[in-house]
Amino acid sequence: MPRTNLPNTNLAANKHTPAPAGLTIDAALVTNGCVINAADFERTVLLVTNTAGSGKNVTVQAGGSTASYTATQGALVAPVPGSGGQVFFGPFSSARFQQHGGTLHVDFETGFTGTVTALRVPQHT
Numbered sequence: 001m002p003r004t005n006l007p008n009t010n011l012a013a014n015k016h017t018p019a020p021a022g023l024t025i026d027a028a029l030v031t032n033g034c035v036i037n038a039a040d041f042e043r044t045v046l047l048v049t050n051t052a053g054s055g056k057n058v059t060v061q062a063g064g065s066t067a068s069y070t071a072t073q074g075a076l077v078a079p080v081p082g083s084g085g086q087v088f089f090g091p092f093s094s095a096r097f098q099q100h101g102g103t104l105h106v107d108f109e110t111g112f113t114g115t116v117t118a119l120r121v122p123q124h125t
Contacts (some may be wrong), residue, residue, distance in 0.1 A: 003035035003105065004028070006118050008044065013122040015109045022115025030108045033061075036118055039104040040095035043121045048087050049114040050080040056112040060089060061105040063098040070111065080114075081090065091121065 009020040012121065023034065025048075044118060048058050057079055061072040074094055080087045098104055104114065 001028075001032045003033045006034040006036050006106065006116060008036065008040075008118045008120040009023075011122055014122070020119035021115055025092045025108055025112050025114045026115055030110060030112050033105055033107040034116065035099075035106040036106075037104055039094075039098070040120055041092040041093075041097060041104065043123070044092060044104065045088055045090040045119045045121060046052040047119065048080050048089065048115040049116075050082050050085050050112060052082050052111055054082040054111075055079045055085070056082065056109040058087070058089065058116075059107040060092065061099070062067065062069075062095055063094075063096060065098050065100045065102075067094060068096060068098045080112075106114065 006023050011017050050056050057077050058077040062075045078089060097104055
């Protein structure tokens with residue numbers, strides 16, 4: 001099955017942005033993972049909320065493209081506390097995480113429930 005598209009919410013410099021609704025992490029998303037297409041790695045931050053009763057891991061996959069010359073450092077695997085715990089991930093190095101086609105792949109441990117939101121931080125103005 002293809003990965004589920006995770007859209008970016010663009011934050012605006014010197015302005016406010018209402019909190020977006022995150023993408024629901026359910027059994028299908030755990031099975032297939034999600035993808036950020038045309039990722040702006042160095043300006044992308046993920047907010048992950050875990051509503052499962054125990055801590056679960058999020059995995060940002062190491063890149064598979066020729067541009068990912070530091071992918072040998074491996075995937076980023078990090079815990080998110082259970083029962084409503086939230087963790088920010090990123091920004092990310094394109095040299096480590098860029099997949100073919102400029103995408104970013106994110107996976108979730110079995111039993112993970114909650115939400116994931118992708119935020120794109122603006123360039124300094």
